[in-house]
Amino acid sequence: MTIYTVRSGDSIFSIASRYGVSSQSIIEANGLTNQDNLVIGQAIIVPSPGNTVYMILPGDSLYTIARKYGITVESILSANPSITNPELIYAGEMIRIPIQNKLGTIIVNGYAYTNITNETLNNTLPYLTFISPFSYEVRRDGSLTQMQDNSVIQTARANGVEPLMVITNIDGDNGFSSELAEAILTNDSIQDRLIDNIIATMQTKNYYGVTVDFEYIYPRNRDDYTAFLQELADRVNPLGYILVVTVAPKTSGTQEGLLYEAHDYGAIGTIADYVIIMTYEWGYTYGPPLPVAPANEVERVLRYATSVIPTQKILMGMPNYGYDWRLPYQQGTAARVVSNSEAVDLAFRVGAQIMYDQTAEAPYFNYYAEGAEHIVWFDDARSINARLRFINQYNLGGASYWTINRFFRPNWTVLDSLYDVRKL
Secondary structure, eight states: OEEEEOOTTOOHHHHHHHHTOOHHHHHHHHTOSOTTOOOTTOEEEEOOSSSEEEEOOTTOOHHHHHHHHTOOHHHHHHHOTTOOOTTOOOTTOEEEEOOOOOOEEEEEEEEEOTTOOHHHHHHHGGGOSEEEEOOEEBOTTSOBOOOOOHHHHHHHHHTTOEEEEEEEOBOGGGOBOHHHHHHHHTOHHHHHHHHHHHHHHHHHHTOSEEEEEOOSOOGGGHHHHHHHHHHHHHHHGGGTOEEEEEEOOOSSTTOOSTTTTTOOHHHHHHHOSEEEEOOOOSSOTTSOSOOSSOHHHHHHHHHHHHHHSOGGGEEEEEEOOEEEEEESOOTTOOOEEEOHHHHHHHHHHHTOOOEEETTTTEEEEEEEETTEEEEEEOOOHHHHHHHHHHHHHTTOOEEEEEOOSSOOHHHHHHHHHHEEEOOO
């Protein structure tokens, strides 16, 4: 697989001819619905048998190219005997990248709202180990809201994907509630009733395990939360169910903030079977324009997480969306959510050129509409490839997607080129 960046004058046919592959193979690998709507700066996946061909970009070195593909400089030199001086490579030059075997087998979880279309669900299930319908909301008396999740569960199991029940401290339209979490975590009888209801639901609905996604817990309830998770594990594990816990993206054990302080990485890593780290939302709906999951920030989180959690338990969070901000940004205003495909379509319609932030490993573009400038940050094959390689680099268990309701073919093409997906 080669990830090619579109230049002026390119077409799918010319790109295919340059790499010696069929146009149809490029169309399928990228899920293109209109092959004529290319955007300068757009990332295009070129599937290629044998060696991958790479076009050297300005600023590249053999070291940075080797790091991008997870190989050594020596292996590149062996595949390119014409390179006599490793220091002398030139932008626009085509070199061969030796194909490596897949980097390993990983766990992949996908959160899904139950209104996911059958087409999207069926297209995504081959790439998943777990699917997590979102969500059962806990109530102050230990009861749970209900979900119409039977169809998703049955379809998933028929395709070899295990469903995970998700419980949250979402209080209806008010979102994640610190007060609701405290009411549960400080009352033993309510916790017992809640766990009874979780087990009954898993048994009735044929779930494989439960994911706890409690957010914005008061710092004073940190130990209460850990104790609840331990009690839940002690109850569900002997019955054959797994426990997964979702945590905020921390860079240290002393990180302050309501989102972070009650999530004790070390304790949770000991209790849970898997830990999903929400390594996204640096750029978020009501925040300033930023990449949703900048690779440099994600890596900071992983460095800390792997120092206190068994690495094979960690599932790195992967967003499946971007944001469109109106500029200049004003605090309290909301960005518009866009899918990755919608972002590229928008860039084509407004005639924008897609740029790429090398530090954040993230694509973006600017455009004007109704007299105002906008900036759009999103994901493409390059940014997805950069972050998915952290799984191998840090020996993680795998990845978890939020959410899979919008199908983005390049993501799954990249993932499939790097890893096999474990089926249980």
